[in-house]
Amino acid sequence: MNEKNINCPNITMRLETASVLVNKAIDAVTMNKIQKRNLIWLELTGCSGNIISLLDGADPDFKSLATQMVKIVYDNSLMAAEGEFAMEKLFNMLGKDYILAVEGAVSTKDGGLYNVIGRFKGESITAYRAIKELGEGAAYVIAVGTCASDGGISAARPNPSKCVGVQDLLNRKVIKLPGCPCHPDWFMGTLAYILLFGEPALDERARPLMFYSTLIHDCCPRHPFFEQGVFAEKLGDETCMFKLGCRGPVTRVDCPIRKWNDRVNWPIGDNSPCIGCAMFGFPDKMKPFISYNTT
Structure with a gap:
């Protein structure tokens, strides 16, 4: 895909x-x-x-x-x-x-x-x-x-x-x-x-x-998986991590474009869901950071 x-x-x-x-x-x-x-x-x-x-x-x-x-x-x-x-x-x-x-x-x-x-x-x-x-x-x-x-x-x-x-x-x-x-x-x-x-x-x-005008979800390289309903069931699966608790759909910032450490990587690129750290109310309103209920 x-x-x-x-x-x-x-x-x-x-x-x-x-x-x-x-x-x-x-x-x-x-x-x-x-x-x-x-x-x-x-x-x-x-x-x-x-x-x-x-x-x-x-x-x-x-x-x-x-x-x-x-x-x-x-x-x-x-x-x-x-x-x-x-x-x-x-x-x-x-x-x-x-x-x-x-x-x-x-x-x-x-x-x-x-x-x-x-x-x-x-x-x-x-x-x-x-x-x-x-x-x-x-x-x-x-x-x-x-x-x-x-x-x-x-x-x-x-x-x-x-x-x-x-x-x-x-x-x-x-x-x-x-x-x-x-x-x-x-x-x-x-x-x-x-x-x-x-x-x-x-x-x-x-x-x-x-810097804060677009949702992470809209710029995420795994967005096509979301559109086609292909979701990760565990950490390490290289598909959309929405059902694992990814907060990209509600977090406005340009991490997918800019990345980190001289543009080497970012959380989703390392198979870790976005935890919404750039959102107001973090961390309390963003918990749990990981969910294994993928049904």
Whole structure:
């Protein structure tokens, strides 16, 4: 059976979206048509998987971002400064122009006490406080990954620290890039678009349409098996995994086109169902991830 899927439009064009935007932004900075913007990257209640994913970017890569597109003012995983010096660099940005990228949910219980990102002038700085102060003053706020976008795994039941997504704490628009983790292309492409043109076109959940406009199901190379009713009965069967619990039919993001690790593979390409990690409500609303009831 031919697995080639013809239902996903402009595959090549969409695959190159991020690299084209990043190259245009770099050219504009080099030619002094636009200025480098300050970037703050906060790692809050989460696993730091999004900054790791960003560092694994290939085309475009992290070096392009860090040296040619923006000035990274603060990121606790990457910066040399630490302690009070790091906090001073962070809060000195208040009142200046900066773009705020946030990964991880925000703990809200007991005033955010369960996620302290540092100490400054003798006070503990909670993620809650950092988001409230830095979020309102940023030119743009980008929620990177599912935890920042909607709480994600950090807010999964029973959610003892009462984690929420960034939007829940801010009275302003937050651009959301859900995914566990966020693909480096999704962040760098969105950031480059902001540098060049401002806010990108967003859907009703504030996700950039250039990356989140189509269902995984519609672009999946196994979609023809679904149409013909040929379903996998166990992991390893190279047909449609809908009956095993695949969440591709309800998940909007372009993983089938973009893939991961320099476009080498993605879950379904490795015979694993999509678990809907880029959907709002993940993980609680996406369980169980695997179902063996294929009747």
